[in-house]
Amino acid sequence: MAAETTTRSSTSNDSLLARLSEALNVRRLLVVFVSFMILYIYAPILSLIAFSFNSGGLTFPFVGFTTEWYTILFENQTIIDATVRSLQLALVVTVIATVLSTAAALAYRYDFWGQRGLLYLLILGIITPGITYGVGASLTLSDLAGFESGLWLATPVHVVWTVPFAVIILLAGFPRNLAENEQAARVMGASRWVRFREIVLPQIAPTVLGAAVFAFTLSYNEATRGLLLVGQDNTLPIQIFAVATGTRATPELFALGAVTTVFSTVLLTVAGGIIFYSSR
């Protein structure tokens, strides 16, 4: 925080020389600031991991090392079931969302009527508060359309939540000359399918993978939108919320957080590796 204020006040200094000398320092201050922010962003995660091994539970200082909380976690069938449900839902949502968003983002290679309208429609999916949407979806799907509550009823809602983010990532990540390259292939007589397979797909594949990974995370962590739809089939975030509001924090939840973090780090590293490898 100290670095932040210094960066800011330095810009109001008026002497040119002072500015120039400070411009050099701004970079150093930026490094300090970003290091501090990385630590801050990771603080709750580090806290989770550290205290999940504390035999004294969630209070500082450390009493002793234990893996007891992990044993309790892995014996908790409710949590395991909820995790499995979350993974299943997130997988299905990711597949649908990736197909929809890739197609929609590919349309933006062209200028077309309604391109702004479509973007606003997608943004509506993000800006609608989770609880508003959750209430609306449960009234529509359960009360009016008469579908039975359950895990899969949350699928359409999660897709609406993830597609806009995926489209934004895809639009930002598509190569600038995608349309031109495809056009060149077209002039040379390549069919639509060949063009897609040989020209478009290799260029967009890393971004699509990135969007898919992001969609998976968003769905896996989403609680409010599906809250009123899943009935008894609690997903992991809903289950965690129920446990945490009932009993406040428990060390098992910390163990769970630690496991999730390690798992997702591995997954992201692999995905990141693929993206970098294939973009070479």
Add this chain to the structure above:
Amino acid sequence: MSTVEKLLPGDRDISLSEIHALTGPTVLWFLVFLLVPLSVVFVYSFLSYESFSVVWEFTLDPYTETVLSDTIISATVLTVGIGLVVTVITLLFGYPIAYFLRFSLSEKAGILLLLFLVIPFWTSGVVRTLGWLPILGQTGVINKVLLWIGVIDQPLEVLLYSPLAMAIGYLQNYVVFMASPIYISLSQIDEDLLDASETLRGNPVETFRHVTLPLSLPGVAIGCMFTFVLTIGNFSVPNFLSGGQGTITTLIYSSVNRGLRYPDAAAMSIMLLLLIFIFVYALLRTVDITKIAQG
């Protein structure tokens, strides 16, 4: 520059049918699963409620009795206030991160660090919020360390269950959401423009103010939109870090959860949506966010 203009003669129709095929499924999905539910919420907000069930009779009661009640108005003011304050704080902290990622690192290193920053968000928001308890609590890490150094002689209570704790929680949640779109905007800036500014003897501050900052505004707008909306909708921070104040989001949830008061919940939801529309409309009036999609 329009790409369609560069097509061969007769290609226009082909690309139009292609566009319909590409966008059709998404448009349909969003009409059925987003616009219809929101319309249903709107309709329900004008319905009556009697003994745990909704009665199909038109009434303005959910608005006049619930939304305009003192409790809800003050909760709304609090919620929007939190949203605005968090957005400003997050922007102040997020922009330098995006700037660092773009200008202090190579493209690959920038993306890699951004990916690294995203990792904590794979852990459920609730658990992540709970992670602050051993740090900020009365006997938490910060208090113990400060006591040990001797800066304070009794534990700071302001660290937990306070507005400060909420700010810490929200900022941790959304600073990366703010930094990412700004980073994307900054990445799209043509380096030649920055060189041109330098050639014209613009010092770094002037270059930032007249070139970099204006060109990064689409990212700033998207980041502010994400942060404002997600902050308002956040469940965990008000539940686990506040001193017990309910935001409008938690109130909507409890009106459904305790007694299925759907018309009240619907009316509050509509009001919340309206406030968000006003915020987003004001943003879109000042910044053209579609620029981020055009590179």
